[in-house]
Amino acid sequence: MSKLKLAAVLVFALGLVWAATNYRLVINGKPASTPAIVVGGKTYVPLEALKAAGVGVSVSGSTLSLTLPGARQGQGGANQVAALEGCVNEWLFNGIWRFRVLSLEPLPAGGRGGWRAKVELRNGTTANGAALAGTGWQGLMLVLDDGNTLESQYVEMRDKPFAQGTGLVQEAVFYSDDTAKTPTKLLLLLDPKKMNTSLKIRYSVADPSFRVRLDCRK
CATH class of the missing domain: 2.60.40.1240 (Immunoglobulin-like)
Structure with a gap:
């Protein structure tokens, strides 16, 4: 990649960051250490915040799995952690x-x-x-x-x-x-x-x- 193209990519990436809107994130009444951001109209919450909210997070290869707290567990299932x-x-x-x-x-x-x-x-x-x-x-x-x-x-x-x-x-x-x-x-x-x-x-x-x-x- 030429220096000119690399510079253009960096400028575009920085533009996305600058254009992002940050939200102060509060979980169960307690401020989180990292904010939520809005990019392209979508809000993104950091994994650390999800973990603090009780969401189970695991990574296997290229798959990120989330287990929601209190998720309903129907007949025959076996995923629920607490009950x-x-x-x-x-x-x-x-x-x-x-x-x-x-x-x-x-x-x-x-x-x-x-x-x-x-x-x-x-x-x-x-x-x-x-x-x-x-x-x-x-x-x-x-x-x-x-x-x-x-x-x-x-x-x-x-x-x-x-x-x-x-x-x-x-x-x-x-x-x-x-x-x-x-x-x-x-x-x-x-x-x-x-x-x-x-x-x-x-x-x-x-x-x-x-x-x-x-x-x-x-």
């Missing part, structure tokens, strides 16, 4: 259990305050006799909009053994004296480290817990 997340009426699968939330409603007036959720669980393996109690059961929780949680004290499906492909629909009750709050998520928590070692079944994800957003429906 399998979905909406009301959406089946989720962790390699052993299929789970979904069918509905959530306030408890009838005149009695103790709180909510009741209708949930469904199915054995998604070829094994007979699998039970939540033997596969790392940690609880069924309701998350409120202030961040507090309520735990259902009686969950029939916890100790029930399920044959291959069978399941159960049940109502779980969450009592609360403050019904002015709004439930936002329902969690079925499972710890794979507390699996019954005699079982011939395994989870297909690192964290098999289920997280169902109550503000969206499938």
Whole structure:
């Protein structure tokens, strides 16, 4: 390349940089060390900022892969890092259990305050006799909009053994004296480290817990 052509390329490149618009970048209320820029009408955010926002970033050869935090994980998938997340009426699968939330409603007036959720669980393996109690059961929780949680004290499906492909629909009750709050998520928590070692079944994800957003429906 001649010196004249090289100079022209450098001038063009510098022109693009000068023409770029910088945005001060703030992530979760905290200023980022590098700005976002707009070039040719498109906004570009640096990878460091994406990482700070909780986005998983990995590079393999010429491929850059991004994993969004809280990405919905549907039946049969195995990518979600923190927990399998979905909406009301959406089946989720962790390699052993299929789970979904069918509905959530306030408890009838005149009695103790709180909510009741209708949930469904199915054995998604070829094994007979699998039970939540033997596969790392940690609880069924309701998350409120202030961040507090309520735990259902009686969950029939916890100790029930399920044959291959069978399941159960049940109502779980969450009592609360403050019904002015709004439930936002329902969690079925499972710890794979507390699996019954005699079982011939395994989870297909690192964290098999289920997280169902109550503000969206499938």
